[in-house]
Amino acid sequence: MAKQIRLNAFDMNCVVHQSPGLWRHPRDRSRDYKSLRPWIELAQTLERGLFDGLFLADVLGVYDVFGDTADAALIHATQVPVNDPLLLVPAMAAATENLGFGVTVTLSYEPPFPFARRMSTLDHLTDGRIGWNIVTGYLNSAAKGLGETGQRGHDDRYAVAEDYMQVVYKLWEGSWENDAVRADPASGVFTDPTRVHRIRHDGPHYKLDAIHLCEPSPQRTPVLYQAGTSPAGRGFAGRHAECVFMSGPSKQVVAPRVAAIRKAAVEAGRAASDILVFTLMTVIVAETDEAAEALMADYCRYADPVGALTLMSGWTGVDFSRLDPDQVVEHVDNEAGRSALENITRADPNRRWTVREVAEHVCIGGIGPLIVGSPRTVADALEAWIDDTDVDGFNLAFAVRPETFEAVVDLLVPELQKRGRYKQAYAPGPLREKLFGRPRLAETHPAREVARFRA
Amino acid sequence: MAKQIRLNAFDMNCVVHQSPGLWRHPRDRSRDYKSLRPWIELAQTLERGLFDGLFLADVLGVYDVFGDTADAALIHATQVPVNDPLLLVPAMAAATENLGFGVTVTLSYEPPFPFARRMSTLDHLTDGRIGWNIVTGYLNSAAKGLGETGQRGHDDRYAVAEDYMQVVYKLWEGSWENDAVRADPASGVFTDPTRVHRIRHDGPHYKLDAIHLCEPSPQRTPVLYQAGTSPAGRGFAGRHAECVFMSGPSKQVVAPRVAAIRKAAVEAGRAASDILVFTLMTVIVAETDEAAEALMADYCRYADPVGALTLMSGWTGVDFSRLDPDQVVEHVDNEAGRSALENITRADPNRRWTVREVAEHVCIGGIGPLIVGSPRTVADALEAWIDDTDVDGFNLAFAVRPETFEAVVDLLVPELQKRGRYKQAYAPGPLREKLFGRPRLAETHPAREVARFRA
Numbered sequence: 001m002a003k004q005i006r007l008n009a010f011d012m013n014c015v016v017h018q019s020p021g022l023w024r025h026p027r028d029r030s031r032d033y034k035s036l037r038p039w040i041e042l043a044q045t046l047e048r049g050l051f052d053g054l055f056l057a058d059v060l061g062v063y064d065v066f067g068d069t070a071d072a073a074l075i076h077a078t079q080v081p082v083n084d085p086l087l088l089v090p091a092m093a094a095a096t097e098n099l100g101f102g103v104t105v106t107l108s109y110e111p112p113f114p115f116a117r118r119m120s121t122l123d124h125l126t127d128g129r130i131g132w133n134i135v136t137g138y139l140n141s142a143a144k145g146l147g148e149t150g151q152r153g154h155d156d157r158y159a160v161a162e163d164y165m166q167v168v169y170k171l172w173e174g175s176w177e178n179d180a181v182r183a184d185p186a187s188g189v190f191t192d193p194t195r196v197h198r199i200r201h202d203g204p205h206y207k208l209d210a211i212h213l214c215e216p217s218p219q220r221t222p223v224l225y226q227a228g229t230s231p232a233g234r235g236f237a238g239r240h241a242e243c244v245f246m247s248g249p250s251k252q253v254v255a256p257r258v259a260a261i262r263k264a265a266v267e268a269g270r271a272a273s274d275i276l277v278f279t280l281m282t283v284i285v286a287e288t289d290e291a292a293e294a295l296m297a298d299y300c301r302y303a304d305p306v307g308a309l310t311l312m313s314g315w316t317g318v319d320f321s322r323l324d325p326d327q328v329v330e331h332v333d334n335e336a337g338r339s340a341l342e343n344i345t346r347a348d349p350n351r352r353w354t355v356r357e358v359a360e361h362v363c364i365g366g367i368g369p370l371i372v373g374s375p376r377t378v379a380d381a382l383e384a385w386i387d388d389t390d391v392d393g394f395n396l397a398f399a400v401r402p403e404t405f406e407a408v409v410d411l412l413v414p415e416l417q418k419r420g421r422y423k424q425a426y427a428p429g430p431l432r433e434k435l436f437g438r439p440r441l442a443e444t445h446p447a448r449e450v451a452r453f454r455a
Numbered sequence: 456m457a458k459q460i461r462l463n464a465f466d467m468n469c470v471v472h473q474s475p476g477l478w479r480h481p482r483d484r485s486r487d488y489k490s491l492r493p494w495i496e497l498a499q500t501l502e503r504g505l506f507d508g509l510f511l512a513d514v515l516g517v518y519d520v521f522g523d524t525a526d527a528a529l530i531h532a533t534q535v536p537v538n539d540p541l542l543l544v545p546a547m548a549a550a551t552e553n554l555g556f557g558v559t560v561t562l563s564y565e566p567p568f569p570f571a572r573r574m575s576t577l578d579h580l581t582d583g584r585i586g587w588n589i590v591t592g593y594l595n596s597a598a599k600g601l602g603e604t605g606q607r608g609h610d611d612r613y614a615v616a617e618d619y620m621q622v623v624y625k626l627w628e629g630s631w632e633n634d635a636v637r638a639d640p641a642s643g644v645f646t647d648p649t650r651v652h653r654i655r656h657d658g659p660h661y662k663l664d665a666i667h668l669c670e671p672s673p674q675r676t677p678v679l680y681q682a683g684t685s686p687a688g689r690g691f692a693g694r695h696a697e698c699v700f701m702s703g704p705s706k707q708v709v710a711p712r713v714a715a716i717r718k719a720a721v722e723a724g725r726a727a728s729d730i731l732v733f734t735l736m737t738v739i740v741a742e743t744d745e746a747a748e749a750l751m752a753d754y755c756r757y758a759d760p761v762g763a764l765t766l767m768s769g770w771t772g773v774d775f776s777r778l779d780p781d782q783v784v785e786h787v788d789n790e791a792g793r794s795a796l797e798n799i800t801r802a803d804p805n806r807r808w809t810v811r812e813v814a815e816h817v818c819i820g821g822i823g824p825l826i827v828g829s830p831r832t833v834a835d836a837l838e839a840w841i842d843d844t845d846v847d848g849f850n851l852a853f854a855v856r857p858e859t860f861e862a863v864v865d866l867l868v869p870e871l872q873k874r875g876r877y878k879q880a881y882a883p884g885p886l887r888e889k890l891f892g893r894p895r896l897a898e899t900h901p902a903r904e905v906a907r908f909r910a
Contacts, residue, residue: 013576015645024640031638034579036549036672060664070666077645081636083576084569090546091580094491113600114515114539114564121538123467124489125546137868145568181536183486185479188533188759190470192724193525200625210600211517211525214537215489304643448639 005421006388006393006435007413008102009046009405014082018366018397020068020311021304023077028302028400034083036091043092045222046099049409050423052435053100053131053223053255054092054336055245055278055395056085060106061145063314067321068101073314077309086118093126100431102131102225102243108160109146112167112206119222120172120214128218128430128439134240136161158232163203165240166450170199172221173451175212185453190216218430219439221447229257230335237275238264239446242436244426245395247280247368249347254279256391262390270444276435278395279385281363284372284404287410296364296372299399303354303363312362315340325356365397375415383421460841460876461848461890463557463733464501464860469537470524473737473821473852475766476759478532483757483855488537491546497857499549499742504864507890508555508586509547510680510700510733510850511540515561516600517653518769522776528769531762541573548581555886557680557698563615564601567622567661574677575627575669583673583885583894588680589695591616595806613687618658620695621905625654627676628896630667630907645735646670658837673885674894676902684712687789692730693719694901697891702735702823704802709734710844721798725899730891731849734840737820739827739859751819751827754854758818762764762810767817770795780811798822820852830870838876 015023015030032038046054055416057138062080063073073080080100087100101122105115122130136157180195201208228234237244244261247252258279262272284299287290316337329345332338334343344361345353347369353361364370371381376440398404416422427434432441441447470478470485478485487493501509517535519525528535544556555578560570577585582703591612635650656663677891681696683689692699699716703709717727741747764775771792777851780782784800787793798814800808802824808816819825826836840846871877882889887896896902 021643023638024643034672035578035582036545040549060668062570062668070651072648074648074651075644078518080666081646082572082668084573084580087541087545087573087576087580090491090542091545091549094546094549109566109569111564111601117515117537118539118542121542124538125491126541127490135491145663145668183478188476188479189530190478191529191536193529196525196529208600211535213517213535213600215535217489264768320762429852 002073002383002421003386004423004424005382005416006276006278007049007051008393008395009042009051009054010057010280010397011042011054011080011401013085013088014078014079015077016079016307017057018368019309019364019399020078020307021077021302021363022299022399025299025302025400027403030401034090036170038402039088039092040064040095042405043096043099045402045406045409047096049413050426051099052393053102053431056088056104057132058082058085058104058106058135060109063310065317065319066310066313068319070087072306072321076096076304076310078307078310079197086122089122090125091281093129098129098426098434100129100131100223100434101126102133102223104133104135104435107164108136108157110453112164112207113171113208113210116168117213120212120217121221123219124214124219126175128432129199130219131223131243131431133227133245134161134165135227160205160237161236162204163446166203167201167206167208169213169221169447169450171203172233173447175199176214176216178216181215196345219432221441223432223435229339234260234264237261238270239268240433241275241280242441243276244439245278245280247343249343249345249369251385252281252390253342253346254385254391258390262412268446272440274393274442274444275388279389279391280366280368280397281382281385281394282370282397282399282404283378283394283408283412284364284367284370285375287374287409287411289373289377292373292377299336303360305359305363308359308362309355311366312340312358315367318357320359323355325359328352328354329358340367364399368397375411379415379419379421381421382416386421456836456905457876458841458847458852459878460871461733462504462506462863463848463850464497464506464509465512465735465850465852466497466856467534467537468540469534470532471762472512473823474854475531475759475762476818477532477754477854480855482858485856486499491543492791494543494547495550497860498551498554500857500861500864502551504860504868505881506554507848508557510557510588510884511543511559511851512588513537513561513589514587515558516823517868518765519770520772520774521765522775527761527765527776531759531765533762533765537904541577544585545580546586553584553881553889555678556581557586557588557678559588559590561590562619563591563612563876567619567886568626568663568665571623575667575672578672578674578677579669580686581861582636583887585674586678586680586698586886588700589616589620590682597725613691615660616659616691619903620660621653622656622663624676624902626657626667626903628902631669632656633671633672636670636785657876666864674887678887684794689715689719689874693725694714694723696730697896698731698733700733700735702798702853703799704824706796706840706843708797708801709846713845714850723901725897728900729891729897731847732845733848734844734846735821735823735852736837736840736849737823737825737852737854737859738833738863738867739819739825739854740830740833740862742829742866744752744832745830754819758815760814760818761815763814764810767822768812769793770775770822775810775814776880779811781806781809783809784813795822807844823852830866832901833867834870834874834876838874854891869880
């Protein structure tokens with residue numbers, strides 16, 4: 001049977017996520033990000049479309065590489081102002097039953113003990129529908145917000161992350177046994193203290209001596225998302241991630257990256273299928289190809305190339321304000337920058353990209369590729385991506401909120417269902433059970449290792 | 456005109472908050488604390504009763520003084536397991552329009568930069584209905600969860616808190632001017648960067664160099680709650696607090712405490728009326744005095760004196776497991792402990808209290824006083840409290856959740872309304888406007904001082 005296609009919605013608690021300028025579109029509701037109602041309605045739309053999850057990005061700083069100031073980011077609202085993503089989840093969870101929530105939390109700026117409680121709380125309140133996108137942070141401006149002079153080196157951040165993961169795994173998996181809570185009115189025993197274990201951790205970066213404050217939640221450890229594609233990031237994902245977000249301009253570029261991630265999982269003693277890979281994609285779908293092209297042309301009228309370069313400067317570390325718009329983009333000196341840029345330029349190795357062209361590309365859906373067309377055209381393309389790259393699904397960015405997602409739900413999902421490539425109903429149970437057929441982490445996951453002496 | 460009586464509900468994201476053992480009552484739903492639905496229904500009940508707010512307590516540790524172990528706390532579920540309180544708010548906010556939310560967050564364990572964003576986010580999402588109960592932390596077990604060997608000294612914690620307040624005030628009040636956000640599609644300007652100011656803070660405990668990440672929320676600074684009654688705590692409250700929670704066994708004990716708080720506000724250059732004082736109270740109300748007494752007797756059948764002493768040990772630092780139940784409680788060596796104990800024993804200076812009697816008292820509503828009776832009896836008593844002590848209202852604990860609050864809403868509130876002592880409808884606007892007639896902090900509040908150079 002052909003592989004099923006999974007869909008995630010990619011969004012952020014701010015005005016401009018991946019499509020700079022589109023907040024000015026008359027039908028766009030991005031400016032309402034501060035209110036609960038549009039988020040609740042979005043969650044209901046996604047659930048109607050049987051999306052696996054809503055993935056919420058986050059940054060704890062501003063994009064201030066462009067022109068060496070935050071001015072452009074503020075003017076163009078590129079991911080600033082930005083509100084906390086976690087606090088959207090409870091309201092959306094109360095209005096849905098099956099949609100998962102993958103939320104980005106930068107671990108460098110949140111002590112593991114209260115963070116572990118926060119995620120356990122969300123896992124309880126959502127009946128096991130919470131996921132965590134593990135981020136170590138990439139903006140210097142964020143580090144300064146925390147009183148540091150700049151962020152740590154890239155590999156050092158992953159060493160801190162490893163220690164952090166050990167702490168939260170021990171709290172989630174190793175503190176409370178499954179049957180610790182009796183809640184027995186007759187005996188008066190709520191919790192059996194012999195089944196609750198104190199966690200003592202004395203790592204290179206974190207120390208802890210405490211029991212976890214929460215009783216076991218449906219999934220215990222939230223579904224673990226990760227997006228690192230550097231060698232250190234890939235190693236981390238291979239060990240820890242259950243869902244990996246990636247981005248690439250073409251099937252040719254993405255396929256080996258998927259293989260590399262699956263190889264990293266196998267090298268870490270896990271199964272290649274223990275990781276679901278979602279690749280960034282923007283879909284502009286309408287009844288016909290012509291209508292979709294017209295819609296795309298309409299969207300492009302609101303594109304904001306300076307906003308796009310503000311984002312690109314933040315992602316790459318290159319100040320694009322110093323470059324001539326007609327200058328050909330050659331290469332970038334740092335690894336993250338090269339990776340972000342190549343996500344655009346490597347679509348066609350023979351093509352030369354000017355700064356202006358890069359900016360225009362980023363305006364609709366960021367650095368991810370774009371598919372424009374009728375449900376049939378889009379479904380053909382997505383099927384080919386799945387079949388040729390071994391990705392499991394797509395992390396769908398939007399151009400106009402919530403219109404882009406509504407079109408996918410109303411037009412694309414039925415077409416995929418007709419082809420037998422999309423589920424007809426949600427699987428039961430917590431998010432991990434829907435994704436992997438089991439509510440708890442696989443036995444081969446390293447979190448089970450630290451917990452084994454307990455459970 | 457006689458002073459209006461204000462009501463807050465006092466609750467916590469756990470099984471046993473202030474009434475140990477009552478989770479075993481057949482009608483109690485405390486075991487459902489992990490689900491959103493009961494919280495949403497509670498919020499709607501409170502809003503039906505025109506409560507000013509739901510106040511959520513919190514601890515980030517366990518009560519492990521009793522027997523020098525956490526065993527008793529676990530067995531009796533006394534404030535453990537305990538989930539994060541902030542994450543309840545968005546779901547309750549989506550289902551209500553006027554109820555305020557006062558949430559406890561221990562500042563020692565959360566960096567000010569992400570915390571400021573969290574509260575701004577909640578202020579946006581609730582349309583200005585968020586309050587923050589400023590707590591510096593009192594459990595050694597919580598400090599150990601953060602990798603420290605024990606908590607700081609009491610006064611030192613307040614010095615840290617002062618520095619922390621300066622940082623968050625600057626972020627909330629001094630970073631974004633009121634008209635910074637243009638959101639103007641025609642010009643393409645979302646935010647005017649000349650109206651967003653970088654905050655540079657170099658204090659004894661916190662450093663920061665960043666703009667606030669959120670645009671101005673309805674209240675900017677959340678309504679500030681505080682509960683300290685020590686000299687250092689009172690000074691802190693006098694400077695910062697807008698709502699003060701206190702607890703005392705009798706009007707005679709509470710009245711001078713209220714006066715002392717108002718005096719501290721005046722000494723800090725504020726008005727005595729800039730602080731609303733809510734005193735802890737538990738109300739067991741039924742159609743008649745006899746029915747209320749019967750209800751109380753029914754509740755007492757489920758009281759759990761060991762759970763009560765577990766809480767008392769945590770609050771006082773005295774290990775009550777070492778004392779004989781019939782031993783008379785003499786005095787406690789430390790200030791916090793003396794204060795907690797005297798909240799019970801000073802009701803009648805001539806009475807001697809045994810350990811057993813203290814435990815029994817704490818079982819219904821913690822260390823606060825108790826009023827049992829018909830709506831008329833309870834209203835008489837509450838009116839006398841307001842008139843004799845100058846408190847502004849009551850922080851109502853519950854015996855059985857949500858039954859205790861439902862009875863207050865259905866029986867007591869109409870009686871108070873009939874007497875002209877309770878509002879007939881909510882005032883419009885954000886929480887601070889409902890409480891004080893203005894959405895933003897008073898001009899005399901110290902937060903306005905740090906912001907003045909900006910706004």
